[in-house]
Each structure stands twice: as structure tokens, then as C-alpha cells.
Amino acid sequence: MTDTPLAGGRPSPDLRIVETRVYRGANVWAYDKSIHLVVDLGSLEQFPTNTIPGFTDNLLQMLPGLREHSCSRGRRGGFVERLNEGTWLGHVAEHTALALQQVVGHDIRRGKTRQVKGEPGHYNVIFGYVDEQVGLAAARLAVRLVNHLVEADPEFDWDAELEAYIKRAERTAFGPSTQAIVDEAVSRDIPWIRLNQYSLVQLGQGVHAKRIRATMTSATSSIAVDVASDKDLTTRLLGAAGLPVPKQDSVRSVDQAVKVAERIGYPVVVKPLDGNHGRGVCLNLQDADEVREAFPVAQEQSRRGWVIVESFVTGKDYRCLIIDGRLAAVAERVPASVTGDGVSTVEQLVDTANADPRRGVGHEKVLTRIKVDDAAIELVREQGYAMTDVPPEDEMVKLALTGNMSTGGISIDRTVEAHPENVEIAEEAARMIGLDIAGIDFICPDITEPVRETGGAICEVNAAPGFRMHTHPTIGEPQFIAKPVVDMLFPPGAPSRIPxxxxxxxxxxxxxxxxxxxxxxxxxxxxxxxxxxxxxxxxxxxxxxxxxxxxxxxxxxxxxxxxxxxxxxxxxxxxxxxxxxxxxxxxxxxxxxxxxxxxxxxxxxxxxxxxxxxxxxxxxxxxxxxxxxxxxxxxxxxxxxxxxxxxxxxxxxxxxxxxxxxxxxxxxxxxxxxxxxxxxxxxxxxxxxxxxxxxxxxxxxxxxxxxxxxxxxxxxxxxxxxxxxxxxxxxxxxxxxxFSTNYYLSPGRLNEVEVNGVNVVVDYCHNAPGMRMLGDFVDRVGDSLESSHELARPSRIGVIATAGDRRDDDMRELGHIAAQHFDVVVVREDEALRGRERGEVAGLVAEGVRTAIDEGSRCKQVEVVLTEIEAVRHAMSRANKGDLVVLCVDKHPAVMSELETWSQQAQAGSGTTDDKATADPDYQPASGE
CATH class of the missing domain: 3.40.1190.10 (Mur-like, catalytic domain)
Structure with a gap:
């Protein structure tokens, strides 16, 4: 390709999206779900990439991941070669949309760009996606970026646009737990459907379907979840089973909390009865004053206003994950903290820790950013520091008391180190509560030693425990805990698909x-x-x-x-x-x-x-x-x-x-x-x-x-x-x-009824090929009919129509074919005209019938009655006993209702067609008839 433009002038940012389609399954372009853009290059049709100064270098600087794209070359860097040789910007938009999805962790590599036949400058751009909304956002941003690189837009801030796009992707992304289960299901060829914009997912199809929402499954007991959320009841049940639990009681006032603390003995823990994620938990309270200060903090996080006061168990914080009654993983949770370097302040150390690329907002990444709130500042103060102080080298400063990942803590995998007796206690605790997936929180000096000997205890049982600390531990080997979850829902050999x-x-x-x-x-x-x-x-x-x-x-x-x-x-x-x-x-x-x-x-x-x-x-x-x-x-x-x-x-x-x-x-x-x-x-x-x-x-x-x-x-x-x-x-x-074609088994498809001695066939035929087959049937049936009059043969009357979105020639052909098989053709129109004027479709069909009549066809008369029911009445009024009437219908319930009315009136001998009562409740007239 030459290094000069194909036409004079300067390139303008003319790339625009003309049409967007989202394919949610196999389609004409790909075997899997895809997004299809029709783009118009405008003047850029004359400017391939090698004719736009700096385009390739700037694009690769903004999206370095494009260097990995193989494109049609089949090797790393193939797309860069295409850029340097010169390729059209529709192709660039395709790869840019793929690269943007890869930025947010969606490993999609399928795409193709093809020119729209007969429309210069228009291209079909097709690429795969994981999340529909993210894929569409990537398409829009890709087009804006390409135009910006052609001619700089002062209002286009790439860093801001990319950050907004990433945040948009994070809002719709699955959490780590849901994603782990979905990935495991996909690896086993188990189909899945996202049922809402959050984490409700169906695994399997039809009768084999199971549902998950994060780590709650369709097999999770609602009663078990309620029991686990009531920490007081949980502790009493576990204590009754002989499992190690701290002493505790639930209260609703500050004075009651102080009395319970004094009865249990200090130090104590004050926490909400039904809280989660460690919010409102106050540890190691040494006296009544600290209990009074902690009570409102815990009560604020309690949905029902109850607060638990329990004995403070010293030791490390461990989470034991139980799936289907068996231990799947153990993680030691370390509260959010920073370690002094002798130079930086506590505040600077926190900023450095949050700069770790593994940390993000909420559950978006492996670790959560450390949040410095009033509680964290107070905890730092209790350790003898202000946020602006410089702690000594290797001095650890805690920023949270609990080891929850959601508050910035880290996790250390301890699965293989857990003592068998502790494993047995954790499994028994999950069975007592009745959870299929449970997080058992241990506080003990060392998980490798029996807690009954070291003085540890179970402080909490969690329904829907998070998997992130196990699948992405900060230290140690990740545990593939989605496997036992999918094993539980779909045991080996169990079907997940329906035929x-x-x-x-x-x-x-x-x-x-x-x-x-x-x-x-x-x-x-x-x-x-x-x-x-x-x-x-x-x-x-x-x-x-x-x-x-x-x-x-x-x-x-x-x-x-x-x-x-x-x-x-x-x-x-x-x-x-x-x-x-x-x-x-x-x-x-x-x-x-x-x-x-x-x-x-x-x-x-x-x-x-x-x-x-x-x-x-x-x-x-x-x-x-x-x-x-x-x-x-x-x-x-x-x-x-x-x-x-x-x-x-x-x-x-x-x-x-x-x-x-x-x-x-x-x-x-x-x-x-x-x-x-x-x-x-x-x-x-x-x-x-x-x-x-x-x-x-x-x-x-x-x-x-x-x-x-x-x-x-x-x-x-x-x-x-x-x-x-x-x-x-x-x-x-x-x-x-x-199987027969009666109205109940096959409504509107070759239904045969007799109305006052007239043979009536109701069918949905609406195109020329269908009319050929129906005409063959009419000829075979018509030849076998016996006339009610010795001097006349049975007549064949057809009521025909077609949809307004057919081509004019197709409409004429329908009428032409119908004229070969009927003596009288009544042309009507559908209720929905599909962009045509009233009477236009019927006119074209009738034109085809008249052409056939002129050529000597069987048909001798064509009539136009636009309304369906009126056309049916007209055809029936023309028919004599023994005749064949074929009704090509649009609203078959209304037509069958009309035929039923004709039959009833004949039996009653009324001779009129004004009464609209029907004997069969399944024959429902169309609205307005």
C-alpha cells in the first residue's frame, strides 16, 4: 500500500456508527454471541492508517495491548504490521473494541471486519463480548478514540474516558465469588444465563437448572440463613452441640451491655446481632467506659437493634470455608495495616499500600483499598500515633481491628495446615446451622493446634461467604473452591442441558x-x-x-x-x-x-x-x-x-x-x-x-x-x-x-371444518412458495368433491393475503399462483400493514390474479375485500353446499369464531350474520370485531 492518501485533502474524524445489533447466540457472522456494528468511514475511506501521521504510534501508546493482537497474520504483532502497512479504520475500530474489553479483564479475541456490499465506505464490524453493556460501551469509545486520533478533539480526555469506561465495566461485572463459579461451570460445558444485572445466575437449562447468587445456591436453606444471621441463636446452637464458642448474651441498651460484660468478664467484644462484613464490631474492650462507647457503634449496624456482648477470645482470625459438609479452604485474615519504613508518615504508608495494583474499590480486585475513616484514625491514635507521624522502621500500625477483606485486610492460605480436629469442628458447625456453603470464623492462637486445647472458639458462622480470600490469597496458594460448589450442584455425570x-x-x-x-x-x-x-x-x-x-x-x-x-x-x-x-x-x-x-x-x-x-x-x-x-x-x-x-x-x-x-x-x-x-x-x-x-x-x-x-x-x-x-x-x-390438523392441535394450519355443507380449510399460507403447496392440496381435494347440483361442478373460493414487507413482485406472484387453483379469489389485507398504505398490498396481489386470468388461468373472478372478517363473510356468502372455501388467515381465532357463528345461525335458521355469540370459548374474536 502506498504511503500517500488515495485522494487529496486532510482526513476528517468522520467515522460513525450507523447501526448496532447485539447477537445473544450463534449468528450469521460467528458461532458465539457477538456485537455487530455497521460503520460509515465517510472521508476516511480514502485514508488508511499509514497515511495518517502519528496514528499508529499514538494508538499503541494509548492501548499497548494491541501489540499482542495477531489479526489475520496468526502471530503476535500481526495487527501492528497491518497498521504500518495500512488498514482501514473500520478494522481499527474492531481491534480497539477488543482491546478495551481486554483492559477490564474480558479475554475476547474474536472479531472480523467486512465491507458492506454495494455501499462504499460502509463496513460490518463484528466482535465478541462477555458482558453486553461493556461490549457496547467499548464500541462507542473505540469509535471516539479513532476519530480523536485522526483529528484531536480538545474535549476528549483519554485518561478520564478510560477511567469512566473501567468503572462502568466494574459496575456490571460479577463479583469474585460468582465469577469463580461461572468460570468453573463454563469449563465443564454447563450453560449459564444471567438473570439480572447483579449476581443472580442460572446454571443449566430447564428441569436441570440451578441458581446461584454469589455463594448462595438454590439448595441453600432460608432457615439456615436466618439462623446464621442471628449470632445469638447461632452461638447457643453451637454451644448446645458441644462446640467451642465464646460466652455471650444479647442486649438492647447500654446498661444491659455493661452488666453482661461484667458478668462475662473483661475483655469483651461488642457487635451487632445481625451485621456482616465486620461492620460495627468493637474488639478487646477493657472496661465499662469502652463498652458504653462501643455500644452505639454496634447498634447502628444492627438491623433489629440488638447487640451482642461476648467474651474476647485472643488469637488470630481464621476463616474456614465449608462446602457441602466438607472443608474446602482455610484462610488467615490479617487486619488492614501498614509497616513503618522510618521515613514515611502513616498517611503516606496508606497511600503507598493503596497504590498496589492489586487493590481496588469494593470487590473489583484481589484486595480492597484501605479506607481511612474515624475508626481507623482512632485506632492509630490508640497505638500512639497520629496520621502525620512517622512510625519506626518495621513497626506495624493497625488500621482495622477485624480481618475482613472488605475493610482492606489481607489473607494467607492455611488450608493444608489446619489441624484435623479443627476441621471436624468447622464441618460440624456448618451441619448444625444447616448451610450448604458456610464460612466458619475461628479465633485461636494457631489453627495448626486443636482449639479445644489452645482456648480458641468459633465466633461467627456466615451464610454466603466470600471466596476472594481463598481464590486470590495475598500469600499462599489459591484454592479452586468453585469446583466443590459445582460438584454439589451438578454431581459428576449429572445432566445440565435439556435436548x-x-x-x-x-x-x-x-x-x-x-x-x-x-x-x-x-x-x-x-x-x-x-x-x-x-x-x-x-x-x-x-x-x-x-x-x-x-x-x-x-x-x-x-x-x-x-x-x-x-x-x-x-x-x-x-x-x-x-x-x-x-x-x-x-x-x-x-x-x-x-x-x-x-x-x-x-x-x-x-x-x-x-x-x-x-x-x-x-x-x-x-x-x-x-x-x-x-x-x-x-x-x-x-x-x-x-x-x-x-x-x-x-x-x-x-x-x-x-x-x-x-x-x-x-x-x-x-x-x-x-x-x-x-x-x-x-x-x-x-x-x-x-x-x-x-x-x-x-x-x-x-x-x-x-x-x-x-x-x-x-x-x-x-x-x-x-x-x-x-x-x-x-x-x-x-x-x-x-397428530391431526384440527384446530386444537394445530390452530391456523390446514384446519378443515364443515359449515352448512361448505368445505372450509383454514391455513396460514402467506407467500408464493406456500401457495404452490396449498394449491396442490386444493387441486387434490377439489377433484374429489361431489357437487350438490348435477349441472355444476364444486367451486373453489380462496381468500388470500400477504404481509406488507414483501417485495411487489412477490405479491404479484402470490396472486398469479392462486389464480391457477381457485375459481374465485378474494384478496384481503392483514391488520398490520408493515409500512404500506391501506389497499396497496391487496392491489398488487389482485394485479397478479388479473394477469393470470388474462393468460387463461382457472380463476374467472377476483374481488378485493380489505378487512379479514368481511372477506370471510363475503366468501362464505358466495359458497354453496359442496364448494371448497380456503381461508388464508392472519387472526385465526377471529376467523374460527366467525365460522362458528355461521354454523350456529344455520342451525337456528336465522339467516343473518349479525349475532356474534360463539359456542366455543376457545374461539376468541379479535379486538374490535
Whole structure:
């Protein structure tokens, strides 16, 4: 690349973000969750990095971590080479966003930048993330930084911006305890979902799910937590079990505190009954005056106003961590202190200690910054120093009495040194309180000696103990204590995932999903299903909406009843947010037809196939992809599958497709095909060289005696998915035999009803490829109908519509195809126009019908009735007994309600259509009808 600009002039800070998408699962760009930016370089399209003076040096100075990026070179420093050679600033924004995430400890290295086709200067920038909000903040800051390096912005303070970004990341980051457990779960391939912005996390899916909040788990007893928070009750329970505890009593007034202290004997400790983190704890009180001074300090931290006075046990402060009844770690906690050097003041020593990069605010880092408050100043004064005094060399000055990490203390690992008797006492204490994860606080001279002999005691039992002192000790070896926690929640061999079957395709997704769900319901599974009709959990419709996107999938995976998931996955959800989950055990791709083209950058059928192939790419090595071998675009997806391919085909033996399937099976593969015979078509399961008969297609209710060819294909796909998921053949056979397209099992999908002698079919067909399949069904059914009049053949009346976000040509094609199969076509419109004017969509569809009429199609008349219910009434009023009316619906409950009304009025002999009463409570009219 040259060292001069591609065009004259000076570079301007024109980089801007045009569009932002967050993918929460596998997507068209990556196998894992990613952030997708569409950026516009503006004039910077003419200025690669090597043409901007000082750009590379300044960037590397601000983010030295970029020197480690390998980029496409595959070696350290590869990205720096690209910068020096000259690369475009969209690419720089990608690496800058990754480097900013690495600054806050998110080890993300996945990214790519690709030019948007047909739009010069526009680039797709894709990079991974750990935390969504941190990733988005990194993207915004990366763009601002790049622009600043192109032309300095006087209002852009890099140090201040970086610090604000780091603090933003710290606010949403998991604490050390939660992060340790999540990391351990990830290492075992246990999926996790963050349930809120804090530390509530779900590990596992569905029926196997467990929840944690920091170190509290879904198995933690609420009663045990209450007992542990009541220090007086805790001490009495432990004392009753013969465990060493200090003498104590709880009080509510200063005078009572003094009396108890005198009865117990000085020195004493005064602390809140239900406090935490060592707040309000006053140690080594020598007389009544000190007790009086300490009482209000402790009471202020007590939620219920009770204060404990107990005997002061001398010794070191040890924390014993008990997980699932066994000792996991022991740490000695040393209170916050500084050591004199003979030169610095106490205040300067504190500043030096806080400058340690290991110290941060709260739990953000290994150590917490030492806080100098009034209590710390008073403690220093009691040791004979002021904050401005210089303590002698090697003199230790305490700044806190308790050894809590949250007050700036340090920890020393003592796990292997603990005496077995002390270990036994700690484990027994956790059992007495009933905690699955407990922090037992020992005060004793030496944890290596039995506390019963040295005079030590248990001073406290903590629910939800922090892990930081054990996972990141200041001195000693870290303990991997997240392992026993995950072992407790998911014992070795215990499942954490539920099987996931995902179904996609242009047409047939919903029916196939319902068939699969029906098969596994018959096997006793608690199935969670998402579809365009809603979210169904164990046969109950929880949400009535288009639920074919990633959010609905996550809702199913969070439900504790679900042990099997079936997801209908639509194109829009994949493009918008990705899959919303990590992987699917079985992916089903039915077909790829020209529908929804021209939306979100998908202009060709090949691009649409790439979108739907995301499901195939999300199949693990031990999973399966059920692919329709009759569709060339679906057939090509086999190259993207890491697992096994299960073919389905409706082609006859001897065809090129069947030859390919036979070769596949000879190599041990699986397939489901149709074998014709004099008795009909048999669905055959092929596995290796074995062939197993499954069912006659004409005996399956959903196929209408084999006439509904689309449902023959759907049955093949459902059977193949169930077979791949491990269902026995007899259960698959029973499921297909008992699944029908009645309104209750498959609402809005090929529902057949008779209304006053008129044959009515209700379906959701809304695109040209679907109309071809529906038209084939109409021809097969129509030819078998008997006329009610000897001089007239049965008429076929179709009510059709499509969505407003289709292309004009697609709308015309829908009408053109419908005209080949119906005598009368009634064109209506959906309630949601999707950006079109009222009447525009119907006009385009009707135009296609008229073109077909001019060409000599079956259709002789086209009418436009825009409102759905009015269109249904119009079609029904035109129909005679024996006619076939096909209603392509938008709001199927309202349509079925209208048909029920027609049926009732005929029985009552009213002859009018004004009465809107319905006999079936499941037929709910649409709002406003």
C-alpha cells in the first residue's frame, strides 16, 4: 500500500456508527454471541492508517495491548504490521473494541471486519463480548478514540474516558465469588444465563437448572440463613452441640451491655446481632467506659437493634470455608495495616499500600483499598500515633481491628495446615446451622493446634461467604473452591442441558414443530415449544404472540418444568439477535424459498440460505442436522454440519437424490424416505444398511389421506428429528398417527371444518412458495368433491393475503399462483400493514390474479375485500353446499369464531350474520370485531 492518501485533502474524524445489533447466540457472522456494528468511514475511506501521521504510534501508546493482537497474520504483532502497512479504520475500530474489553479483564479475541456490499465506505464490524453493556460501551469509545486520533478533539480526555469506561465495566461485572463459579461451570460445558444485572445466575437449562447468587445456591436453606444471621441463636446452637464458642448474651441498651460484660468478664467484644462484613464490631474492650462507647457503634449496624456482648477470645482470625459438609479452604485474615519504613508518615504508608495494583474499590480486585475513616484514625491514635507521624522502621500500625477483606485486610492460605480436629469442628458447625456453603470464623492462637486445647472458639458462622480470600490469597496458594460448589450442584455425570430441537425453513416450520412436540409429549416429556403462535410449556399456552425469536427460546430454557425444547426459528430472529442459545442438538431445515427478500440486507435466496444455515452450524459433534435433500440449497448445508446429517426426501427410488441418500446410508448414515407401493407410500427409516418401516402416509391424519403433500414432508422431518433425538420408532409412529390438523392441535394450519355443507380449510399460507403447496392440496381435494347440483361442478373460493414487507413482485406472484387453483379469489389485507398504505398490498396481489386470468388461468373472478372478517363473510356468502372455501388467515381465532357463528345461525335458521355469540370459548374474536 502506498504511503500517500488515495485522494487529496486532510482526513476528517468522520467515522460513525450507523447501526448496532447485539447477537445473544450463534449468528450469521460467528458461532458465539457477538456485537455487530455497521460503520460509515465517510472521508476516511480514502485514508488508511499509514497515511495518517502519528496514528499508529499514538494508538499503541494509548492501548499497548494491541501489540499482542495477531489479526489475520496468526502471530503476535500481526495487527501492528497491518497498521504500518495500512488498514482501514473500520478494522481499527474492531481491534480497539477488543482491546478495551481486554483492559477490564474480558479475554475476547474474536472479531472480523467486512465491507458492506454495494455501499462504499460502509463496513460490518463484528466482535465478541462477555458482558453486553461493556461490549457496547467499548464500541462507542473505540469509535471516539479513532476519530480523536485522526483529528484531536480538545474535549476528549483519554485518561478520564478510560477511567469512566473501567468503572462502568466494574459496575456490571460479577463479583469474585460468582465469577469463580461461572468460570468453573463454563469449563465443564454447563450453560449459564444471567438473570439480572447483579449476581443472580442460572446454571443449566430447564428441569436441570440451578441458581446461584454469589455463594448462595438454590439448595441453600432460608432457615439456615436466618439462623446464621442471628449470632445469638447461632452461638447457643453451637454451644448446645458441644462446640467451642465464646460466652455471650444479647442486649438492647447500654446498661444491659455493661452488666453482661461484667458478668462475662473483661475483655469483651461488642457487635451487632445481625451485621456482616465486620461492620460495627468493637474488639478487646477493657472496661465499662469502652463498652458504653462501643455500644452505639454496634447498634447502628444492627438491623433489629440488638447487640451482642461476648467474651474476647485472643488469637488470630481464621476463616474456614465449608462446602457441602466438607472443608474446602482455610484462610488467615490479617487486619488492614501498614509497616513503618522510618521515613514515611502513616498517611503516606496508606497511600503507598493503596497504590498496589492489586487493590481496588469494593470487590473489583484481589484486595480492597484501605479506607481511612474515624475508626481507623482512632485506632492509630490508640497505638500512639497520629496520621502525620512517622512510625519506626518495621513497626506495624493497625488500621482495622477485624480481618475482613472488605475493610482492606489481607489473607494467607492455611488450608493444608489446619489441624484435623479443627476441621471436624468447622464441618460440624456448618451441619448444625444447616448451610450448604458456610464460612466458619475461628479465633485461636494457631489453627495448626486443636482449639479445644489452645482456648480458641468459633465466633461467627456466615451464610454466603466470600471466596476472594481463598481464590486470590495475598500469600499462599489459591484454592479452586468453585469446583466443590459445582460438584454439589451438578454431581459428576449429572445432566445440565435439556435436548433442543430447532426447526427452520420458509414454510412448514410451525406444523413440524408441533408434530415433534406431540411425539415427545406422548412419551411423557415436559415439552417447551416456541412458534409463531406463542410459547407453550407442557401443553399450556403461556404467551400468545409471535414467539419464533431468541427471547422466547431463553424463556423456555429458564422454565424449571421443561425437559425437552422444540424451537421454531425464524429468519428475522436470527438476523436480529442470533439464536439466543448456544447450540441445538438437532437442527431441522425444511426448505429455502424466495420469501422475505429485500429485508435486512438479504436480497437473494442464497443469502437467505446462509441465514437458515446458522442452525446447522450450531449442531455439536454429537448432534444431528435433518436436511431436506430435495432442496438444493438445503442439501448444500451438509458441509456446515459438525455432527451427523439425517436426510429426508420425497423423491422416488432411482432418482439422483435417492442415489445420493443410498450412498450416504451405506457409509452408516441415516435417512427417512418414501417408498411407493401398490398399497400406498411407506415412510421408511434407513440407518446404515438397515431399513425399518415407520408408517403409511395415507394413514396419518395430518396428510389428508396423503393429499396434503406439504404435511407428508413435515411428517418426514418430524420423524427424522425425533429419531435423531433418540425416540423409539413405536413412539414416533404413535405420535404421527395421533397428530391431526384440527384446530386444537394445530390452530391456523390446514384446519378443515364443515359449515352448512361448505368445505372450509383454514391455513396460514402467506407467500408464493406456500401457495404452490396449498394449491396442490386444493387441486387434490377439489377433484374429489361431489357437487350438490348435477349441472355444476364444486367451486373453489380462496381468500388470500400477504404481509406488507414483501417485495411487489412477490405479491404479484402470490396472486398469479392462486389464480391457477381457485375459481374465485378474494384478496384481503392483514391488520398490520408493515409500512404500506391501506389497499396497496391487496392491489398488487389482485394485479397478479388479473394477469393470470388474462393468460387463461382457472380463476374467472377476483374481488378485493380489505378487512379479514368481511372477506370471510363475503366468501362464505358466495359458497354453496359442496364448494371448497380456503381461508388464508392472519387472526385465526377471529376467523374460527366467525365460522362458528355461521354454523350456529344455520342451525337456528336465522339467516343473518349479525349475532356474534360463539359456542366455543376457545374461539376468541379479535379486538374490535
Amino acid at each position: 433442543i430441537v430447532a426447526v427452520t425453513g420458509t414454510n412448514g416450520k410451525t406444523t413440524t414443530s408441533r408434530m415433534i412436540s406431540h411425539i415427545f409429549k406422548g412419551m411423557g416429556r415436559k415439552v417447551g415449544m416456541t412458534s409463531t403462535d406463542g410459547v407453550v410449556i407442557d401443553e399450556r399456552l403461556l404467551i400468545k404472540a409471535d414467539a419464533s425469536g431468541p427471547r422466547s427460546a431463553r424463556m423456555v430454557l429458564q422454565n424449571p418444568r421443561v425437559d425437552f425444547a422444540v424451537f421454531e426459528v425464524a429468519r428475522g430472529g436470527i438476523l436480529r439477535e442470533g439464536l439466543g442459545y448456544e447450540r441445538n442438538d438437532v437442527a431441522v431445515v425444511l426448505n429455502v424459498q424466495p420469501d422475505h427478500l429485500g429485508l435486512r440486507g438479504i436480497d437473494t435466496v442464497e443469502q437467505l440460505a446462509d441465514v437458515k444455515a446458522v442452525l446447522v452450524e450450531a449442531v455439536p459433534r454429537d448432534g444431528h442436522a435433518v436436511l431436506n435433500a430435495d432442496d438444493p440449497l438445503v442439501r448444500e448445508m451438509r458441509r456446515r454440519c459438525s455432527g451427523q446429517v439425517v436426510w429426508i426426501s420425497m423423491e422416488e427410488p432411482g432418482s439422483e437424490v435417492r442415489d445420493m441418500i443410498d450412498a450416504h446410508c451405506r457409509r452408516g448414515g441415516k435417512a427417512l424416505v418414501l417408498n411407493p407401493s401398490d398399497r400406498g407410500e411407506m415412510i421408511v427409516v434407513k440407518h446404515g444398511r438397515r431399513e425399518m418401516q415407520l408408517a403409511w402416509t395415507h394413514l396419518l391424519p395430518a396428510t389428508f389421506s396423503g393429499r396434503a403433500r406439504m404435511n407428508v414432508q413435515n411428517a418426514l422431518a418430524a420423524a427424522a428429528a425425533a429419531f435423531a433425538a433418540g425416540a423409539p420408532l413405536h413412539d414416533i409412529r404413535q405420535g404421527l398417527r395421533t
